[in-house]
Amino acid sequence: MPVTLRIPSYLAVFAGGKSSFLLEGLPATVSAALESLWKDQPGLRDRILDEQGQVRPHINIFVGEDAIRFADGLATKVPADAEILIVPAVSGG
Amino acid sequence: MPAVRHISAKSGDVILLVGTMKGAFVLCSNRARKKWDVGGPYSIGSPVYAMAFDQRQGRRRLWWAQQSFRWGTVLCSSDDYGKTITEPETYSVKFPPESQLALKNIWQICLGRDDDADTMYCGVEPAALFESHDAGKTWSPVEGLLNHPHRPKWVPGGGGMCLHTILPDPANSKRMMIAISTAGAYRTDDGGATWQARNEGVRAEFLPEKYPEFGQCVHKIVCHPSRPERLFLQNHWGLYRSDDAGNSWKDIANGVPSDFGFCMAAHPHDPDTVYIVPIESDEYRCTPEGKLRVYRTRNAGASWEPMTRGLPQKDALETILRDSMATDTCDPAGIYFGTRSGKVYGSSDDGKSWRAIIEGLPPVVCVRAALVGNSGKNPPRRHGDTEKNKSGSKRFKAKKSSSRRPATGKARAGNARAAKR
Numbered sequence: 001m002p003v004t005l006r007i008p009s010y011l012a013v014f015a016g017g018k019s020s021f022l023l024e025g026l027p028a029t030v031s032a033a034l035e036s037l038w039k040d041q042p043g044l045r046d047r048i049l050d051e052q053g054q055v056r057p058h059i060n061i062f063v064g065e066d067a068i069r070f071a072d073g074l075a076t077k078v079p080a081d082a083e084i085l086i087v088p089a090v091s092g093g
Numbered sequence: 094m095p096a097v098r099h100i101s102a103k104s105g106d107v108i109l110l111v112g113t114m115k116g117a118f119v120l121c122s123n124r125a126r127k128k129w130d131v132g133g134p135y136s137i138g139s140p141v142y143a144m145a146f147d148q149r150q151g152r153r154r155l156w157w158a159q160q161s162f163r164w165g166t167v168l169c170s171s172d173d174y175g176k177t178i179t180e181p182e183t184y185s186v187k188f189p190p191e192s193q194l195a196l197k198n199i200w201q202i203c204l205g206r207d208d209d210a211d212t213m214y215c216g217v218e219p220a221a222l223f224e225s226h227d228a229g230k231t232w233s234p235v236e237g238l239l240n241h242p243h244r245p246k247w248v249p250g251g252g253g254m255c256l257h258t259i260l261p262d263p264a265n266s267k268r269m270m271i272a273i274s275t276a277g278a279y280r281t282d283d284g285g286a287t288w289q290a291r292n293e294g295v296r297a298e299f300l301p302e303k304y305p306e307f308g309q310c311v312h313k314i315v316c317h318p319s320r321p322e323r324l325f326l327q328n329h330w331g332l333y334r335s336d337d338a339g340n341s342w343k344d345i346a347n348g349v350p351s352d353f354g355f356c357m358a359a360h361p362h363d364p365d366t367v368y369i370v371p372i373e374s375d376e377y378r379c380t381p382e383g384k385l386r387v388y389r390t391r392n393a394g395a396s397w398e399p400m401t402r403g404l405p406q407k408d409a410l411e412t413i414l415r416d417s418m419a420t421d422t423c424d425p426a427g428i429y430f431g432t433r434s435g436k437v438y439g440s441s442d443d444g445k446s447w448r449a450i451i452e453g454l455p456p457v458v459c460v461r462a463a464l465v466g467n468s469g470k471n472p473p474r475r476h477g478d479t480e481k482n483k484s485g486s487k488r489f490k491a492k493k494s495s496s497r498r499p500a501t502g503k504a505r506a507g508n509a510r511a512a513k514r
Binding site: 078 | 162163164165167182183184187188189190193194195196
Protein backbone atom coordinates (compact mmCIF):
# COMPACT_ATOMS: atom_id res chain seq x y z
CA MET A 1 0.00 0.00 0.00
CA PRO A 2 1.37 3.44 -0.85
CA VAL A 3 1.80 6.13 1.74
CA THR A 4 -0.84 8.85 1.70
CA LEU A 5 0.06 12.41 2.65
CA ARG A 6 -2.54 15.07 3.34
CA ILE A 7 -2.01 18.83 3.62
CA PRO A 8 -4.31 21.59 4.90
CA SER A 9 -6.53 23.34 2.41
CA TYR A 10 -4.55 26.59 2.77
CA LEU A 11 -1.57 24.94 1.12
CA ALA A 12 -3.50 23.34 -1.73
CA VAL A 13 -3.15 26.50 -3.81
CA PHE A 14 0.59 25.83 -3.87
CA ALA A 15 0.04 22.23 -4.95
CA GLY A 16 -2.16 22.65 -7.98
CA GLY A 17 -5.29 22.50 -5.86
CA LYS A 18 -4.50 19.06 -4.48
CA SER A 19 -4.59 18.31 -0.78
CA SER A 20 -3.91 14.57 -0.84
CA PHE A 21 -0.99 12.73 -2.39
CA LEU A 22 -0.06 9.10 -2.91
CA LEU A 23 3.70 8.98 -2.54
CA GLU A 24 5.75 6.94 -4.98
CA GLY A 25 7.95 4.23 -3.55
CA LEU A 26 7.91 3.45 0.11
CA PRO A 27 9.51 6.31 2.00
CA ALA A 28 11.05 4.93 5.15
CA THR A 29 10.88 8.14 7.16
CA VAL A 30 8.89 11.36 7.30
CA SER A 31 11.90 13.16 5.90
CA ALA A 32 11.97 10.83 2.89
CA ALA A 33 8.23 11.25 2.43
CA LEU A 34 8.56 15.03 2.39
CA GLU A 35 11.47 14.89 -0.05
CA SER A 36 9.25 12.85 -2.32
CA LEU A 37 6.51 15.45 -1.95
CA TRP A 38 8.81 18.38 -2.78
CA LYS A 39 9.81 16.80 -6.09
CA ASP A 40 6.31 17.27 -7.44
CA GLN A 41 5.19 20.14 -5.24
CA PRO A 42 8.16 22.44 -4.61
CA GLY A 43 5.90 25.26 -3.44
CA LEU A 44 5.08 23.37 -0.25
CA ARG A 45 8.61 23.09 1.08
CA ASP A 46 9.23 26.63 2.32
CA ARG A 47 5.82 26.74 3.95
CA ILE A 48 6.33 23.56 5.95
CA LEU A 49 10.06 23.68 6.69
CA ASP A 50 12.29 26.65 7.43
CA GLU A 51 15.54 27.22 5.54
CA GLN A 52 17.40 25.05 8.05
CA GLY A 53 15.18 22.10 7.23
CA GLN A 54 13.25 22.20 10.50
CA VAL A 55 9.49 21.80 10.66
CA ARG A 56 8.04 25.25 11.34
CA PRO A 57 7.12 25.52 15.04
CA HIS A 58 3.39 25.94 14.55
CA ILE A 59 2.94 23.03 12.17
CA ASN A 60 2.21 19.52 13.37
CA ILE A 61 2.96 16.39 11.40
CA PHE A 62 1.32 13.11 12.33
CA VAL A 63 2.09 9.59 11.18
CA GLY A 64 -1.19 7.91 11.75
CA GLU A 65 -2.25 9.34 15.10
CA ASP A 66 1.24 9.97 16.41
CA ALA A 67 2.78 13.44 16.37
CA ILE A 68 6.33 13.24 15.12
CA ARG A 69 7.45 15.86 17.65
CA PHE A 70 6.88 13.21 20.33
CA ALA A 71 8.57 10.52 18.25
CA ASP A 72 11.76 10.94 16.24
CA GLY A 73 10.90 14.14 14.41
CA LEU A 74 11.62 14.00 10.71
CA ALA A 75 13.41 10.68 11.28
CA THR A 76 10.15 9.08 12.44
CA LYS A 77 9.58 5.82 10.60
CA VAL A 78 6.68 5.51 8.17
CA PRO A 79 4.88 2.15 7.90
CA ALA A 80 4.03 0.94 4.41
CA ASP A 81 0.38 1.87 4.47
CA ALA A 82 0.62 4.91 6.71
CA GLU A 83 -1.18 8.18 6.37
CA ILE A 84 0.88 11.31 7.02
CA LEU A 85 -1.12 14.32 8.06
CA ILE A 86 0.22 17.89 8.07
CA VAL A 87 -1.90 20.31 10.05
CA PRO A 88 -1.49 23.81 11.45
CA ALA A 89 -1.12 23.87 15.21
CA VAL A 90 -3.86 25.31 17.39
CA SER A 91 -2.10 28.56 18.19
CA GLY A 92 -2.18 32.19 17.32
CA GLY A 93 -3.94 35.32 18.41
CA MET B 94 -13.36 36.75 6.05
CA PRO B 95 -13.82 40.44 5.29
CA ALA B 96 -14.65 41.53 1.76
CA VAL B 97 -11.58 42.74 -0.10
CA ARG B 98 -11.82 46.07 -1.89
CA HIS B 99 -9.35 47.66 -4.25
CA ILE B 100 -8.34 51.23 -4.88
CA SER B 101 -7.73 52.72 -8.28
CA ALA B 102 -4.97 55.30 -8.08
CA LYS B 103 -3.92 57.67 -10.83
CA SER B 104 -0.95 59.91 -11.22
CA GLY B 105 -1.14 62.79 -8.76
CA ASP B 106 -3.03 60.79 -6.14
CA VAL B 107 -1.54 60.02 -2.76
CA ILE B 108 -1.52 56.47 -1.50
CA LEU B 109 -1.08 55.34 2.05
CA LEU B 110 0.21 51.87 2.81
CA VAL B 111 -0.90 50.55 6.19
CA GLY B 112 0.47 47.31 7.54
CA THR B 113 -1.44 45.81 10.46
CA MET B 114 -1.28 42.70 12.58
CA LYS B 115 -4.06 41.22 10.44
CA GLY B 116 -3.19 42.24 6.94
CA ALA B 117 -2.28 45.16 4.68
CA PHE B 118 -4.43 48.06 3.54
CA VAL B 119 -3.88 50.57 0.75
CA LEU B 120 -5.64 53.92 0.97
CA CYS B 121 -5.93 56.46 -1.82
CA SER B 122 -6.82 60.15 -1.97
CA ASN B 123 -6.42 63.05 -4.32
CA ARG B 124 -3.93 65.78 -3.47
CA ALA B 125 -6.38 67.39 -1.06
CA ARG B 126 -5.94 64.30 1.15
CA LYS B 127 -9.31 64.78 2.83
CA LYS B 128 -11.23 61.72 1.64
CA TRP B 129 -9.64 58.33 1.36
CA ASP B 130 -10.71 55.19 -0.45
CA VAL B 131 -9.68 52.03 1.32
CA GLY B 132 -8.31 48.95 -0.41
CA GLY B 133 -7.63 45.63 1.26
CA PRO B 134 -7.14 43.83 3.43
CA TYR B 135 -4.42 41.87 1.67
CA SER B 136 -2.67 38.91 3.26
CA ILE B 137 -5.70 38.64 5.50
CA GLY B 138 -4.84 37.50 9.00
CA SER B 139 -1.10 37.94 8.59
CA PRO B 140 1.04 40.52 10.36
CA VAL B 141 2.49 42.93 7.79
CA TYR B 142 5.42 44.78 9.35
CA ALA B 143 6.92 46.19 6.16
CA MET B 144 5.52 47.79 3.02
CA ALA B 145 6.98 49.80 0.15
CA PHE B 146 5.91 51.34 -3.14
CA ASP B 147 8.38 51.19 -6.00
CA GLN B 148 7.81 53.81 -8.69
CA ARG B 149 11.26 53.66 -10.24
CA GLN B 150 11.43 53.09 -13.98
CA GLY B 151 7.70 53.61 -14.33
CA ARG B 152 6.71 50.83 -11.97
CA ARG B 153 3.68 51.01 -9.75
CA ARG B 154 4.65 48.07 -7.57
CA LEU B 155 3.45 47.49 -4.06
CA TRP B 156 5.61 45.34 -1.83
CA TRP B 157 4.75 43.92 1.54
CA ALA B 158 6.04 41.28 3.91
CA GLN B 159 3.45 38.66 4.79
CA GLN B 160 4.31 36.99 8.06
CA SER B 161 2.60 33.85 9.19
CA PHE B 162 3.45 32.19 12.44
CA ARG B 163 2.55 28.96 10.69
CA TRP B 164 3.87 29.23 7.15
CA GLY B 165 6.79 31.64 7.55
CA THR B 166 7.44 35.04 6.02
CA VAL B 167 7.26 35.84 2.32
CA LEU B 168 7.57 38.99 0.23
CA CYS B 169 4.45 39.66 -1.81
CA SER B 170 4.00 42.21 -4.58
CA SER B 171 1.32 43.66 -6.79
CA ASP B 172 1.50 45.84 -9.89
CA ASP B 173 -2.19 46.77 -9.82
CA TYR B 174 -2.80 47.89 -6.24
CA GLY B 175 -3.68 44.45 -4.97
CA LYS B 176 -6.03 43.18 -7.66
CA THR B 177 -3.50 40.50 -8.53
CA ILE B 178 -0.89 39.45 -6.03
CA THR B 179 2.37 37.63 -6.61
CA GLU B 180 3.31 35.36 -3.76
CA PRO B 181 6.40 33.41 -4.80
CA GLU B 182 6.11 29.66 -4.72
CA THR B 183 9.61 29.50 -3.29
CA TYR B 184 10.47 32.07 -0.65
CA SER B 185 12.96 34.63 -1.88
CA VAL B 186 14.38 35.95 1.40
CA LYS B 187 16.13 33.06 3.12
CA PHE B 188 19.23 32.60 5.22
CA PRO B 189 21.93 30.33 3.83
CA PRO B 190 22.22 26.92 5.52
CA GLU B 191 25.68 27.64 6.93
CA SER B 192 24.33 30.62 8.86
CA GLN B 193 22.18 28.30 10.97
CA LEU B 194 19.61 31.10 11.03
CA ALA B 195 15.99 30.98 9.98
CA LEU B 196 13.92 33.98 8.94
CA LYS B 197 11.34 35.08 11.48
CA ASN B 198 10.09 38.32 10.01
CA ILE B 199 10.83 41.07 7.53
CA TRP B 200 10.80 44.44 9.28
CA GLN B 201 11.80 46.78 6.51
CA ILE B 202 11.60 46.99 2.73
CA CYS B 203 13.81 49.75 1.37
CA LEU B 204 14.24 50.84 -2.22
CA GLY B 205 17.74 51.44 -3.50
CA ARG B 206 19.01 54.75 -4.74
CA ASP B 207 17.16 56.47 -7.55
CA ASP B 208 19.98 55.79 -10.00
CA ASP B 209 20.03 52.10 -9.06
CA ALA B 210 16.46 51.26 -9.89
CA ASP B 211 16.65 47.49 -9.60
CA THR B 212 18.20 47.48 -6.14
CA MET B 213 16.17 46.83 -3.02
CA TYR B 214 16.99 46.01 0.58
CA CYS B 215 15.21 44.12 3.33
CA GLY B 216 15.87 44.33 7.04
CA VAL B 217 14.91 41.13 8.79
CA GLU B 218 14.70 39.26 12.07
CA PRO B 219 17.01 37.74 13.18
CA ALA B 220 18.99 40.86 12.42
CA ALA B 221 20.37 40.82 8.91
CA LEU B 222 20.32 42.87 5.74
CA PHE B 223 19.28 41.32 2.44
CA GLU B 224 19.75 42.89 -0.97
CA SER B 225 18.29 42.36 -4.41
CA HIS B 226 19.71 43.69 -7.66
CA ASP B 227 16.95 42.43 -9.92
CA ALA B 228 14.01 44.41 -8.59
CA GLY B 229 13.12 41.93 -5.89
CA LYS B 230 13.25 38.63 -7.77
CA THR B 231 16.23 37.17 -5.93
CA TRP B 232 17.80 38.13 -2.63
CA SER B 233 21.08 37.53 -0.83
CA PRO B 234 22.25 38.40 2.67
CA VAL B 235 24.90 41.11 2.97
CA GLU B 236 27.62 38.91 4.34
CA GLY B 237 29.69 41.66 5.90
CA LEU B 238 26.87 42.21 8.35
CA LEU B 239 25.75 38.59 8.56
CA ASN B 240 29.21 37.60 9.73
CA HIS B 241 29.84 40.67 11.87
CA PRO B 242 32.03 39.89 14.89
CA HIS B 243 29.57 41.69 17.19
CA ARG B 244 26.70 39.40 16.20
CA PRO B 245 27.10 36.91 19.07
CA LYS B 246 26.61 39.78 21.52
CA TRP B 247 23.53 41.27 19.91
CA VAL B 248 20.37 40.53 21.89
CA PRO B 249 16.69 40.83 21.00
CA GLY B 250 14.63 43.81 22.04
CA GLY B 251 11.00 43.49 23.00
CA GLY B 252 9.98 43.03 19.38
CA GLY B 253 12.71 40.55 18.54
CA MET B 254 16.22 41.02 17.20
CA CYS B 255 15.32 42.98 14.14
CA LEU B 256 17.10 45.12 11.61
CA HIS B 257 14.47 47.82 11.22
CA THR B 258 16.16 50.84 9.66
CA ILE B 259 17.98 51.05 6.32
CA LEU B 260 19.33 54.37 5.08
CA PRO B 261 21.32 54.24 1.86
CA ASP B 262 23.28 57.47 1.54
CA PRO B 263 21.97 59.14 -1.63
CA ALA B 264 25.22 61.04 -2.13
CA ASN B 265 27.69 58.27 -1.38
CA SER B 266 27.04 54.97 -3.09
CA LYS B 267 29.31 53.07 -0.72
CA ARG B 268 27.72 54.33 2.46
CA MET B 269 24.69 53.03 4.32
CA MET B 270 23.41 53.29 7.88
CA ILE B 271 21.33 50.53 9.44
CA ALA B 272 19.91 50.06 12.91
CA ILE B 273 19.22 46.95 14.93
CA SER B 274 17.33 46.40 18.13
CA THR B 275 19.19 45.65 20.27
CA ALA B 276 22.59 46.32 18.79
CA GLY B 277 22.46 49.96 17.76
CA ALA B 278 23.47 51.82 14.63
CA TYR B 279 26.03 50.48 12.17
CA ARG B 280 27.46 52.11 9.08
CA THR B 281 29.35 50.84 6.11
CA ASP B 282 31.55 53.05 3.94
CA ASP B 283 32.69 50.31 1.61
CA GLY B 284 29.51 49.02 0.04
CA GLY B 285 28.66 46.54 2.78
CA ALA B 286 31.95 44.70 3.11
CA THR B 287 32.57 46.04 6.62
CA TRP B 288 30.34 47.71 9.20
CA GLN B 289 31.31 49.89 12.14
CA ALA B 290 29.17 50.58 15.21
CA ARG B 291 28.14 54.25 15.20
CA ASN B 292 26.67 54.83 18.62
CA GLU B 293 29.00 57.34 20.27
CA GLY B 294 26.93 59.50 22.58
CA VAL B 295 23.82 57.28 22.47
CA ARG B 296 22.73 56.09 25.91
CA ALA B 297 21.96 52.48 26.79
CA GLU B 298 19.88 53.05 29.89
CA PHE B 299 19.40 49.34 30.47
CA LEU B 300 23.10 48.36 30.52
CA PRO B 301 25.70 48.76 33.26
CA GLU B 302 27.85 50.73 30.85
CA LYS B 303 25.68 53.59 29.69
CA TYR B 304 27.64 54.48 26.56
CA PRO B 305 28.94 51.22 25.10
CA GLU B 306 30.33 50.83 21.60
CA PHE B 307 27.21 48.86 20.65
CA GLY B 308 24.18 47.33 22.32
CA GLN B 309 21.94 50.40 22.23
CA CYS B 310 18.26 49.90 21.52
CA VAL B 311 17.83 52.27 18.62
CA HIS B 312 14.18 52.49 17.61
CA LYS B 313 14.39 54.56 14.42
CA ILE B 314 16.81 56.76 12.48
CA VAL B 315 15.79 59.19 9.75
CA CYS B 316 17.57 61.65 7.50
CA HIS B 317 16.69 63.98 4.70
CA PRO B 318 18.17 63.03 1.34
CA SER B 319 19.45 66.54 0.72
CA ARG B 320 21.59 66.38 3.84
CA PRO B 321 22.46 62.75 4.44
CA GLU B 322 25.27 63.44 6.91
CA ARG B 323 22.64 64.78 9.34
CA LEU B 324 20.72 62.02 11.07
CA PHE B 325 18.03 62.00 13.73
CA LEU B 326 17.62 59.07 16.10
CA GLN B 327 14.80 58.00 18.38
CA ASN B 328 16.27 55.74 21.00
CA HIS B 329 14.88 53.53 23.73
CA TRP B 330 15.23 56.56 25.99
CA GLY B 331 16.95 59.35 24.16
CA LEU B 332 16.52 61.64 21.19
CA TYR B 333 19.63 62.43 19.21
CA ARG B 334 21.09 64.18 16.18
CA SER B 335 24.29 63.52 14.33
CA ASP B 336 25.89 66.03 11.98
CA ASP B 337 28.69 63.73 10.93
CA ALA B 338 26.88 60.73 9.45
CA GLY B 339 26.65 58.97 12.78
CA ASN B 340 30.23 59.35 13.99
CA SER B 341 28.86 61.10 17.06
CA TRP B 342 25.43 61.91 18.46
CA LYS B 343 24.12 64.84 20.51
CA ASP B 344 21.11 64.84 22.81
CA ILE B 345 18.29 66.95 21.34
CA ALA B 346 15.46 66.12 23.74
CA ASN B 347 14.74 69.80 24.27
CA GLY B 348 11.24 70.36 25.53
CA VAL B 349 9.62 67.00 24.84
CA PRO B 350 7.47 65.38 27.55
CA SER B 351 9.45 62.15 27.21
CA ASP B 352 12.51 61.18 25.24
CA PHE B 353 11.19 57.65 24.96
CA GLY B 354 9.36 56.76 21.79
CA PHE B 355 9.42 54.62 18.71
CA CYS B 356 8.47 56.43 15.54
CA MET B 357 10.20 59.28 13.73
CA ALA B 358 9.70 60.85 10.33
CA ALA B 359 11.63 63.44 8.35
CA HIS B 360 9.92 66.26 6.52
CA PRO B 361 10.14 65.63 2.76
CA HIS B 362 11.42 69.10 1.89
CA ASP B 363 13.04 70.63 4.96
CA PRO B 364 16.06 68.79 6.38
CA ASP B 365 15.68 70.56 9.73
CA THR B 366 12.13 69.36 10.30
CA VAL B 367 11.39 66.05 12.01
CA TYR B 368 8.30 64.55 13.65
CA ILE B 369 8.03 62.21 16.64
CA VAL B 370 5.35 60.96 19.04
CA PRO B 371 6.78 60.78 22.57
CA ILE B 372 5.75 57.80 24.66
CA GLU B 373 5.74 57.75 28.45
CA SER B 374 8.42 55.32 29.62
CA ASP B 375 9.36 51.84 28.55
CA GLU B 376 7.15 50.42 31.29
CA TYR B 377 3.98 52.27 30.34
CA ARG B 378 4.52 52.76 26.60
CA CYS B 379 1.55 55.04 26.04
CA THR B 380 1.21 58.71 25.18
CA PRO B 381 1.90 60.92 28.24
CA GLU B 382 -1.07 62.38 30.12
CA GLY B 383 -3.50 60.67 27.77
CA LYS B 384 -2.76 63.29 25.13
CA LEU B 385 -1.97 62.28 21.59
CA ARG B 386 0.67 64.80 20.55
CA VAL B 387 2.94 64.81 17.57
CA TYR B 388 6.06 66.83 18.32
CA ARG B 389 7.78 68.71 15.55
CA THR B 390 11.13 70.38 15.39
CA ARG B 391 11.87 72.87 12.64
CA ASN B 392 15.35 73.69 13.86
CA ALA B 393 17.00 70.27 13.89
CA GLY B 394 16.10 69.54 17.47
CA ALA B 395 16.96 72.83 19.17
CA SER B 396 13.31 72.94 20.22
CA TRP B 397 10.16 70.87 19.73
CA GLU B 398 6.54 71.99 19.54
CA PRO B 399 3.42 69.90 20.14
CA MET B 400 1.06 69.55 17.18
CA THR B 401 -2.34 68.74 18.63
CA ARG B 402 -5.06 70.32 16.52
CA GLY B 403 -7.49 67.56 15.62
CA LEU B 404 -5.84 64.96 17.85
CA PRO B 405 -7.53 63.71 21.05
CA GLN B 406 -6.15 65.42 24.14
CA LYS B 407 -8.01 63.41 26.74
CA ASP B 408 -8.02 59.69 27.51
CA ALA B 409 -5.90 58.96 24.47
CA LEU B 410 -3.71 56.13 25.70
CA GLU B 411 -2.04 55.36 22.42
CA THR B 412 1.14 53.67 21.24
CA ILE B 413 2.74 54.41 17.90
CA LEU B 414 5.35 51.89 16.84
CA ARG B 415 8.63 52.47 15.07
CA ASP B 416 7.48 52.18 11.48
CA SER B 417 4.03 53.61 11.93
CA MET B 418 4.83 57.16 10.84
CA ALA B 419 5.47 58.47 7.34
CA THR B 420 5.39 61.54 5.14
CA ASP B 421 4.34 62.02 1.54
CA THR B 422 6.22 64.32 -0.84
CA CYS B 423 3.47 66.87 -1.43
CA ASP B 424 3.83 70.54 -0.58
CA PRO B 425 2.52 71.15 2.01
CA ALA B 426 3.58 67.76 3.23
CA GLY B 427 1.28 65.02 4.40
CA ILE B 428 2.24 63.49 7.73
CA TYR B 429 0.65 60.20 8.80
CA PHE B 430 0.78 57.82 11.73
CA GLY B 431 -1.03 54.71 12.86
CA THR B 432 -1.70 53.44 16.36
CA ARG B 433 -1.73 50.09 18.04
CA SER B 434 -5.43 50.68 18.59
CA GLY B 435 -6.05 50.62 14.86
CA LYS B 436 -6.41 54.29 14.02
CA VAL B 437 -4.60 56.18 11.28
CA TYR B 438 -4.28 59.95 11.55
CA GLY B 439 -3.16 62.29 8.83
CA SER B 440 -2.21 65.90 8.30
CA SER B 441 -2.16 67.60 4.92
CA ASP B 442 -0.56 70.81 6.17
CA ASP B 443 2.86 69.88 7.52
CA GLY B 444 1.34 68.73 10.81
CA LYS B 445 -0.55 71.88 11.76
CA SER B 446 -3.88 70.05 11.87
CA TRP B 447 -4.89 66.41 11.95
CA ARG B 448 -7.84 64.20 11.26
CA ALA B 449 -8.60 60.53 11.72
CA ILE B 450 -8.38 58.91 8.30
CA ILE B 451 -9.59 55.49 9.37
CA GLU B 452 -10.38 53.74 12.64
CA GLY B 453 -11.13 50.19 13.64
CA LEU B 454 -8.20 48.56 11.92
CA PRO B 455 -6.16 45.82 13.58
CA PRO B 456 -3.08 47.14 15.41
CA VAL B 457 -1.03 49.26 12.99
CA VAL B 458 2.65 48.35 12.69
CA CYS B 459 3.63 50.07 9.45
CA VAL B 460 2.66 53.22 7.56
CA ARG B 461 4.14 54.42 4.28
CA ALA B 462 2.99 57.22 1.97
CA ALA B 463 3.68 58.04 -1.66
CA LEU B 464 2.65 60.52 -4.30
CA VAL B 465 1.70 58.47 -7.34
CA GLY B 466 3.72 59.46 -10.35
CA ASN B 467 6.60 60.79 -8.31
CA SER B 468 9.48 58.60 -9.39
CA GLY B 469 11.13 59.10 -6.03
CA LYS B 470 13.70 61.58 -7.24
CA ASN B 471 15.17 63.44 -4.34
CA PRO B 472 14.22 67.07 -3.87
CA PRO B 473 16.84 69.66 -4.86
CA ARG B 474 19.74 69.94 -2.48
CA ARG B 475 19.64 72.81 -0.06
CA HIS B 476 23.07 72.25 1.37
CA GLY B 477 26.31 72.03 -0.53
CA ASP B 478 28.30 70.18 2.05
CA THR B 479 27.35 66.62 1.31
CA GLU B 480 29.97 64.08 0.61
CA LYS B 481 29.90 62.77 -2.93
CA ASN B 482 31.29 59.60 -4.28
CA LYS B 483 30.55 58.96 -7.89
CA SER B 484 32.94 56.08 -8.30
CA GLY B 485 31.41 52.73 -8.99
CA SER B 486 28.02 52.35 -10.53
CA LYS B 487 27.27 49.10 -8.71
CA ARG B 488 27.53 48.74 -4.97
CA PHE B 489 26.50 46.35 -2.30
CA LYS B 490 27.10 43.53 -4.72
CA ALA B 491 26.89 40.49 -2.53
CA LYS B 492 29.73 38.13 -2.25
CA LYS B 493 28.92 34.78 -3.75
CA SER B 494 26.56 32.97 -1.51
CA SER B 495 25.21 29.50 -1.72
CA SER B 496 21.79 30.93 -1.02
CA ARG B 497 21.69 33.01 -4.16
CA ARG B 498 19.62 31.39 -6.81
CA PRO B 499 19.71 32.14 -10.52
CA ALA B 500 17.91 35.31 -11.44
CA THR B 501 15.59 33.61 -13.84
CA GLY B 502 12.23 34.94 -14.80
CA LYS B 503 10.83 31.63 -13.70
CA ALA B 504 11.43 32.55 -10.09
CA ARG B 505 8.80 35.20 -10.35
CA ALA B 506 6.58 34.35 -13.25
CA GLY B 507 6.63 30.59 -13.64
CA ASN B 508 6.89 29.67 -10.01
CA ALA B 509 4.55 32.27 -8.71
CA ARG B 510 1.03 32.20 -7.58
CA ALA B 511 -0.88 35.08 -9.04
CA ALA B 512 -4.10 35.08 -7.12
CA LYS B 513 -6.98 37.27 -8.17
CA ARG B 514 -8.65 38.57 -5.10
